[in-house]
Amino acid sequence: MRITFKLFASLQDYLPLEARAKNALSLDLPEGTTLGQVIERFGLPQKSCHLVLIDGRFVPPAERATCVLHDGETLAIWPPIAGG
Amino acid sequence: MGWTRKILRVDLTNGTCKSEPLNMEWAQQYLGQRGLATKYFVSEVDPKVDPLSPANKLIMTTGPLTGTAASTGGRYSVVTKGALTGAIACSNSGGFFGAELKFAGWDMIIFEGKSPKPVYLSIENDKAELKDASHLWGKTTWQTEEIIKKTHQDPQIRVCSIGRAGENGVLYACIVNDLHRAAGRSGVGAVMGSKNLKAVAVRGTLGVSGIKDFKAFLAATAAGKKVLAENAVTGQGLPKYGTQVLMNVINEIGALPTRNHRDVQFEEASKISAEAMYEKRPTDGKTHLVTNAACFGCTIACGRISRIDETHFSVVNKPEYWGASGGLEYEAAWALGAANGVGDLEALQFANMICNEDGMDPISFGATVGAAMELYELGILKKEDIGMEAPFGSAKALCELAQMTAKGEGFGKELGLGSARLCAKHGRPELSMGVKQQEFPAYDSRGIQGMGLAYATSNRGACHLRGYTVASEVLGIPVKTDPLVTEGKAALVKAFQDATAVFDSSGLCIFTSFAWGLPDIQPQIAAACEGDWSLEKLNEVGERIWNLERQFNLAAGFTAKDDDLPPRLKTEPAKTGPAKGLVNGIDKMKPEYYQLRGWDADGRPTGDTLKRLGL
Missing domain, CATH: 3.60.9.10 (Aldehyde ferredoxin oxidoreductase, N-terminal domain)
Known part of the structure; x- marks a missing residue:
């Protein structure tokens, strides 16, 4: 399956250089890959994975390890941020 | 004292x-x-x-x-x-x-x-x-x-x-x-x-004297600064990326009002985001962002100082605009950008500089341009009315209209009256996206339900800074709530509104509330000011202020009917994103909110409420 993986703010440094300008990367993953496995694969610090969204919907921390990704989904992650 | x-x-x-x-x-x-x-x-x-x-x-x-x-x-x-x-x-x-x-x-x-x-x-x-x-x-x-x-x-x-x-x-x-x-x-x-x-x-050279308990005050303010420094938002996120870091988040959750709220996601959001401010331009190899900046006594420093591309059409032969200047902040970037479909970061910086230079609210200006562009797309406003082509997405129109509005020239005079008067004049009052004739800021309430109630009941007209439930509904501060539901939002809005009134009455910036709650500012106020400044009293002061403002508006002629949203947000569902198919549920939230406030069904504080608050 293929998903779109997006990292923003300070987390964009964890993307390959060529993907940073767009904050996004296409990822080919084996069926059944979980959100937690993607976080682990890119070495993202857990405490920095504050806003974790699949297709714009928030995934609570307790569900991330078991949340299975599906073809065509967009996974986007932000560290703690705010504005106004 | x-x-x-x-x-x-x-x-x-x-x-x-x-x-x-x-x-x-x-x-x-x-x-x-x-x-x-x-x-x-x-x-x-x-x-x-x-x-x-x-x-x-x-x-x-x-x-x-x-x-x-x-x-x-x-x-x-x-x-x-x-x-x-x-x-x-x-x-x-x-x-x-x-x-x-x-x-x-x-x-x-x-x-x-x-x-x-x-x-x-x-x-x-x-x-x-x-x-x-x-x-x-x-x-x-x-x-x-x-x-x-x-x-x-x-x-x-x-x-x-x-x-x-x-x-x-x-x-x-x-x-x-x-x-x-x-x-x-x-x-x-x-x-x-x-x-x-x-x-x-x-x-002023007198300084501030008469702090009630100076030793306690220094201890309380030092403790507060430590909290701000150690918090990931106020210590790292805001100084590095500023408020504009919200652009991609709000777009991703489908709550970025786009083209006068026709859409809730902007395909060019990333081009006008905080991350884009750090990208080197192909023209001069420089980033748009020059540095962050702090206001007096601020240990967060969220402000943005940027430099426009000297080759951009808006500033060719205008060296007076080539220096480093304020912006872009999230609200301005949204209102000048997504609200009218413009994804040209340099054009937004130029329009923002005009707003600073000649003193215009970029939120209301940008949103009014968005309304004008919709009237243009509908054929209600013609090229000859505006003095130029003004379709959604036109950076040239945005830059021209900013200057015309500031100077009171041509169609700029009409834009200067705001979207409510503009749309009413042209027979389409429902196309003004605001409350109490003030334009919405950068959050679509179909995707963030609580903000619909916050906007509708804001005492100064549509505003995010009277009850910023985005903090909870989107950013998880202090706790994460679901932005797509109406349940629980009446209490959330009331809590944010009352607490904000206290922050706004203290001399402190509301952005501290991303790390501080009232228990963090209470010791600072109590050490500085004579009298009893317990947490309970501060909560009561916040509620009293809110009701005092409410009473003024009621006496000015506002009624419960004015605590409402434009029809678009109540009848036209979001087209994309997580809120696809949703409208705002203001009619569900409002009665509960009135009840929690101690107001009658017409939105008037009851005698008991007034008595309780000493009004």
Whole structure:
């Protein structure tokens, strides 16, 4: 399956250089890959994975390890941020 | 004691300045700044007054922590009856002006009447006098500040002023201080202009004395600063990326109002985001962002200072705009960008500079352009009406219209009246995206349900800074709630509104609330101010302020019908994103909110509520 993986703010440094300008990367993953496995694969610090969204919907921390990704989904992650 | 205990009353009609003692009984009930100035205002001004008449008053006010060692303690507010809304207005600004006013020994300035000719108020500690401003009339805020500093031969004078927008009756004109900070919303600058008051120039060397328990105050403020520094948002996220970091988040969750709220996601959001501000431009190899910046006493430093691309069409042969300048902040980037479909970062920076230079609220200006562009796309406004092609997405139209509006030229005069009057004039009032004639900020309430209620019930018209439930619904501060449901939002909105009223009355910046709750500011207030400032009392003060503002609006003629959203948000479902298919559930949330507030079904505080709050 293929998903779109997006990292923003300070987390964009964890993307390959060529993907940073767009904050996004296409990822080919084996069926059944979980959100937690993607976080682990890119070495993202857990405490920095504050806003974790699949297709714009928030995934609570307790569900991330078991949340299975599906073809065509967009996974986007932000560290703690705010504005106004 | 926090307060200086002195008010400056300026009678513009007769040209007099008088010192008065601060009403300390009211200070105990309303704390300062927003709350205390509103108490003065509602006690002295007829709610039915024409906002642009001499009978309206305008108050510039500090809080008890303004000018102190508290982090972010540099805020001041302007309270008046809003020119744009006809509702109570309270616009808050950072920079350095507020602290300087406090250093000069004043808690607030009450302006009344109307000067027969343009004047500015000069304050040097306890010496205050009105001076001729004929030579400043027609000047921008940037020119005004420079001329005043030169005239007084004092570069350390702090200035707030109106630009040409405030002189020309732009109903969302703001008051700019320190070049690019502003008391931005509701048209407080238009009220200032209607009084022929061009500027206030302050030099204060008295400092802030009389802190109740200085040792406890230093301990409390140091503890507060530690919390801000160690918090990932206020210690890292905001200084590095600024408010504009929200652009991609709000777009991703499907709550970025786009093209006058026709859409909830903008395909070019990433091009106008905080991350884009860090990208090197192909033209000159420089990033848009130059540095971050802090207001007086701030340990967060979220402000943005940027430099426009000198080759951009908007500034070709205009070197006066090539230097580093304020912006872009999230709200301005959204209103000038996504709201009208423009994804050209440099064009947004130019329009934002015009807003700073000539004193216009970029939210209301940008959103009004969005409404005009929709009228143009519908064929209701023609090229000859506007003076140019103005489809959604036109960066050229945005830049031209910003200048025309600031100068009061051509179609800019119509834009200067705001989207409600523009759309009503052209027979489509429902296309104005706002509440109480004030345009929405950067959150679509179909994707963030609580914000619909916050907008509808905001006492100064549509506003995010009266109850920022985005913090909870989207950002998980202090706890994450579901943005797509209405359940629980009435209580959430009320809690945010009351707490915000306390922050806004203290002299502190509301951005501290991303890390601080009332329990963090309570010890700072209690150590600075005489009297009992328990947590319970602060909660009560916040609720009292909210109801005081509400009472003014009711007396001004607003009713429960005005606590509502435009039909688009209630009948046209979001087309994409997580909120696809949803409209805002304001009609579900509002009755519960009224009940929680202790208001009747018509939105009027009951006798018991008024009695409980001492109103």
